Amino acid sequence: MLCGRLDRHPRQLIPARSRLPHGEQVDLFVSNVEKEFGSVARVVSADAVPGAVADYLAAQNLAGKLVMAPHPELRAIDWSSRPLLEIREGRAEGSDMVSVQHGFAAIAETGTLMFPSAAERPTTLNILTDTEIVVLRASRVVGAYEEAWDLLRSEIGAMPRNVMLVTGPSRSADIEQALELGAHGPRRLHVVLIEDAGSSEGPT
Amino acid sequence: MHVATSSAFKENAHRALADTGLQRALARSGSSFIARRAAAVAALPEFEQLRDTARDIKNHTLGNLDFYLEAYEAKVLAAGGQVHWCADAEAARTAVLEICENAGARTVTKGKSMIGEEIAINEHLERHGIEPVETDLGEYIIQLRHELPSHIIAPAFHLNMEDWEEAFRKSHTDLPADRVFAERRDILTEARGKLRSRFLAADVGITGANFLIAETGSSVIVTNEGNGDLTQTLPRVHIVLASIEKIVPTIEDCMSLLRVLARSATGQDFSVYTTFSTGARRAGDLDGPEEYHVVLLDNGRSAMIGSEFQDMLRCIRCAACMNHCPVYGAVGGHAYGWVYPGPMGAVLTPGLIGVEQAGHLPNASTFCGKCESVCPVRIPLPKLMRHWREREFERHLTPAAVRWNLRLWGFVARRPLLYRMVTRAAVLGLGWLGRKRGRFSRMPFAGGWTEVRDLPAPEGDTFFARYAREQRSRPLS
Numbered sequence: 247m248l249c250g251r252l253d254r255h256p257r258q259l260i261p262a263r264s265r266l267p268h269g270e271q272v273d274l275f276v277s278n279v280e281k282e283f284g285s286v287a288r289v290v291s292a293d294a295v296p297g298a299v300a301d302y303l304a305a306q307n308l309a310g311k312l313v314m315a316p317h318p319e320l321r322a323i324d325w326s327s328r329p330l331l332e333i334r335e336g337r338a339e340g341s342d343m344v345s346v347q348h349g350f351a352a353i354a355e356t357g358t359l360m361f362p363s364a365a366e367r368p369t370t371l372n373i374l375t376d377t378e379i380v381v382l383r384a385s386r387v388v389g390a391y392e393e394a395w396d397l398l399r400s401e402i403g404a405m406p407r408n409v410m411l412v413t414g415p416s417r418s419a420d421i422e423q424a425l426e427l428g429a430h431g432p433r434r435l436h437v438v439l440i441e442d443a444g445s446s447e448g449p450t
Numbered sequence: 451m452h453v454a455t456s457s458a459f460k461e462n463a464h465r466a467l468a469d470t471g472l473q474r475a476l477a478r479s480g481s482s483f484i485a486r487r488a489a490a491v492a493a494l495p496e497f498e499q500l501r502d503t504a505r506d507i508k509n510h511t512l513g514n515l516d517f518y519l520e521a522y523e524a525k526v527l528a529a530g531g532q533v534h535w536c537a538d539a540e541a542a543r544t545a546v547l548e549i550c551e552n553a554g555a556r557t558v559t560k561g562k563s564m565i566g567e568e569i570a571i572n573e574h575l576e577r578h579g580i581e582p583v584e585t586d587l588g589e590y591i592i593q594l595r596h597e598l599p600s601h602i603i604a605p606a607f608h609l610n611m612e613d614w615e616e617a618f619r620k621s622h623t624d625l626p627a628d629r630v631f632a633e634r635r636d637i638l639t640e641a642r643g644k645l646r647s648r649f650l651a652a653d654v655g656i657t658g659a660n661f662l663i664a665e666t667g668s669s670v671i672v673t674n675e676g677n678g679d680l681t682q683t684l685p686r687v688h689i690v691l692a693s694i695e696k697i698v699p700t701i702e703d704c705m706s707l708l709r710v711l712a713r714s715a716t717g718q719d720f721s722v723y724t725t726f727s728t729g730a731r732r733a734g735d736l737d738g739p740e741e742y743h744v745v746l747l748d749n750g751r752s753a754m755i756g757s758e759f760q761d762m763l764r765c766i767r768c769a770a771c772m773n774h775c776p777v778y779g780a781v782g783g784h785a786y787g788w789v790y791p792g793p794m795g796a797v798l799t800p801g802l803i804g805v806e807q808a809g810h811l812p813n814a815s816t817f818c819g820k821c822e823s824v825c826p827v828r829i830p831l832p833k834l835m836r837h838w839r840e841r842e843f844e845r846h847l848t849p850a851a852v853r854w855n856l857r858l859w860g861f862v863a864r865r866p867l868l869y870r871m872v873t874r875a876a877v878l879g880l881g882w883l884g885r886k887r888g889r890f891s892r893m894p895f896a897g898g899w900t901e902v903r904d905l906p907a908p909e910g911d912t913f914f915a916r917y918a919r920e921q922r923s924r925p926l927s
Contacts, residue, residue: 248517248699252665255700258503261496261709282722337736340650356720365734373679373723391705405529405666407732408683411724416676419716420588420606421614421634423479428635429587430642430649431676431723 257392264355264389271354272387276439278357282414283427284435288384291440292319295381296328298438299346306434308377313338317348317366320381337368338375345371349382349437351394356413359437360394363408372410378432383442454803456787459810466781475608476782483773486717487824494713504710505828507703508764515755518664518697519746525667529729531742539569542747546571546656546689549743550580553687555653561671561678562586563658564602564767565691565747567789568802571656582656583648585677587641594621600783602790603715603769608782611637645677655681655739659692660766661707662744665700668728669744672711672721679723688727688739693747695763701726707766710826715768750802758837762797764827769794771821771831777814786811793821797834805838809847812838870914877908884908 264271276286287298303310310328314320316335325333338345348367351360359380363369372378388394391411398409416431427433455462466472491497511518523533534549536542542565550558558575560566560582572582572593584593588605592598594617599605606614615631618640631637657678661670669690671678682688698704712718731738754760772778772792783791788808790798796811812835821831842848843856862869884890884907893900910916 248514249521252521252699255665255702257702258507258706259496259499261494261500263494278719340646358720358724363732363735363738365736368736369679369683370737373676373683391708392702395701395705405668405726405728407529407728407730407735407738409668409726409728410679411720411726413720413722413724416674416722418587418638418675420586420591420604420675421637422475422609422611423482423604423607424634426634426638428642429638429675429677430585430645430680 260390260392261355264353266354266389268387271389272384272439275352275354275357275387276437278354279414279435279437280357282357283417284357284414284437286437286439288439288441291442292323293327295323295438295440296325296331299379300328300331302379302436302438303344303377306377308344312344312346312379313342313371313375314346315348315367315371319383320346320348323381338370338373340374342375344377344379345375345432346379346381347371349380349386351397352382352387352437353391353394353411354387354389355391358391358411358413360398361410361412362398362402362406363410364402364406369408369410372412373431375432377434377436378415380435380437381440382437383440385442454788454799454807456799456803456808456811457806459785459787459814462785462787463781463814466785471610471613472608472782475610476779479604479607480773480779483717483769487714487770487773488717490713490717490719493719494709497710497713500706500710501826501828503706504766504826505764507698507706508766508827511698511703512695512755512760512763515694515697515752518699519694522662522664522667522697525664526729526742526744527667529667529742531667531729531744533744533746536745536747536749538749539747542569542691542745542749543571543574545743545745546691547574547578547580549687549689549741549745550575550654551578553654553741555580555687557581557583557648557652558654558656559583559585559649559652559681559685560589561655561657561673561681562589562605563656563691564789565658565693566656567599568693568749569691569747571691583645583652585645585649585675585681586673587638587675587677590641590645591617594618598784598789600791601769601772602767602792602794608784649677649680649684652681652685654687654689655683655685656689656691657682659690659696659744660711661704662692662697663699663701663704663726664697666726666728668701668726670704670724670726672708672724674716674718674722676723679725682725682727683738686739687741688730688743690727690742690744691747692744693749694751695765707826711766711768714770714824714826754801759797759801759834761829762794762801762834764829765794765798766827767794768826770824770826774820774824776816776818776820786814793831793835794829797829797831797838800838800841805841805845806847809838809842812836812842870912874912874915877912881908881910 415435418429534545601607659669730742778792800808889904
């Protein structure tokens with residue numbers, strides 16, 4: 247009986263707030279990211295990603311030097327359209343200031359990004375740089391955490407070494423219980439959201 | 451082992467009440483936690499149902515703890531990790547030291563871990579020539595000041611801005627004298643800069659665990675700063691310190707508990723970083739530790755299974771109970787004298803270090819019930835404190851005067867007629883004596899009470915007498 251419960255991993259109560267048509271789930275995700283002090287740029291296609299990244303860095307007055315996840319979806323993007331972006335693929339090192347990470351899935355309920363570790367999605371890109379930019383397809387936005395785990399179970403299978411759920415940039419309230427952004431992890435979290443076909447197909 | 455001063459709670463409390471810095475910190479921080487939790491709860495209509503769900507998941511797990519712990523261990527092993535079963539703090543310290551020594555460790559970074567405090571791992575590592583570096587901002591300054599945390603999720607709850615500046619100027623010897631700490635941001639930036647090189651240089655990273663998942667063999671940590679992730683990702687070896695009751699069956703169960711954890715703790719909908727770690731670095735991975743160890747501590751917990759204190763093992767360490775406690779709010783965490791303060795500490799501490807040492811803690815409660823009313827897993831904290839008071843009485847640990855008075859009261863209370871006569875005589879007598887001033891500023895045998903406030907003189911009659919009178923005068927219908 248107990249083994250059965252582990253195998254079935256039944257869902258418990260899921261709050262109603264994310265039980266929405268997909269388009270509204272994407273909107274809820276965006277507003278929750280912004281509520282948690284992250285930012286979102288919505289772009290119409292993958293071709294627009296390099297421009298969105300370059301514009302964001304320029305607006306923040308940051309250098310266009312990136313360490314990028316060696317993920318096929320990011321590699322497929324034509325980054326040469328923005329020749330001033332200097333891109334290295336791999337894990338982050340202590341000297342890297344800006345990372346570009348691949349968003350596996352995202353959860354509307356609380357504006358949370360899911361990053362399962364893999365050779366093409368190194369964990370250090372989530373935590374070691376000053377600024378993390380996440381490239382996410384809108385079709386990968388789900389309502390509740392449980393739905394993101396279902397995607398992970400069906401597409402990856404066994405539990406990856408590390409799965410991070412990230413909600414906004416790093417912060418601390420340890421000094422006089424007042425919130426300050428920019429503790430040990432990234433000071434900025436920016437999502438470039440590609441409005442791919444999946445998101446517009448959803449019932450509205 | 452930290453020397454517990456719980457037996458000196460009264461003296462500790464007196465000192466705390468006279469500590470102006472502490473009182474300023476308590477006044478500032480207490481209400482903000484309460485307001486933030488209330489706002490988060492109000493924004494989630496299902497919150498009360500989720501509390502029931504959370505309680506039921508924990509009860510189910512505790513009822514089958516042996517099964518889930520064994521299932522968990524099998525999954526950790528399958529993912530290339532190791533589980534070190536430790537009956538007590540000594541065994542856990544030995545296990546951690548051995549892993550560190552095998553790794554040739556010189557420095558160890560640490561994420562926040564209450565189990566680390568419980569087994570006093572820092573002192574043990576230092577004694578053996580290994581430097582532990584606390585990386586949670588609150589824990590970092592606590593380490594600089596050689597103190598214990600005063601709160602389970604906000605270790606530096608008792609400190610003010612000037613304390614931070616003072617500790618940094620004393621410890622960061624390279625700090626220029628003209629460096630300004632005008633804002634909290636300046637403190638944060640200094641700590642971030644200092645700890646960055648420690649993260650990158652550490653040989654071993656030690657974290658706690660908010661949950662362990664039997665289904666996958668994962669350990670879960672929840673942080674806002676990201677220090678826990680840097681701690682467990684960058685060094686070659688990751689050690690997880692966890693106690694046995696942290697286990698939950700599945701990922702879904704864990705998510706249900708996470709839905710009530712952050713809301714109850716900081717009033718956030720969700721913490722910034724919620725991270726599931728499962729075993730060591732996989733083939734092809736570009737980062738992550740090469741070794742993954744779980745040091746699994748019992749330290750008296752399994753003895754609570756099946757006892758009247760089993761409900762306490764549901765605790766998910768959110769700190770809502772202490773944030774809402776009038777006693778904690780008056781004296782702060784250090785007065786409790788050991789690792790766990792507040793209502794949850796008043797129940798857990800006697801279980802872990804003995805009621806002989808910690809008997810004062812379950813007595814330091816007004817039984818207002820606020821703690822139980824906000825507990826996300828519905829632990830009946832006042833009831834459990836009452837059980838400790840009974841144990842204390844049974845074992846003759848209560849002072850003689852208290853015992854005699856309780857016995858006398860018990861004798862009278864078991865004889866209703868006598869009880870009514872005695873209470874009525876007292877009420878009428880005191881009412882007559884105090885008929886002019888309406889209050890007493892001194893009272894024999896109650897000096898401790900009247901020393902700091904007046905006792906109002908009773909007016910009228912006892913409740914019983916009045917009730918009987920009104921029953922008689924009620925017209926028959």
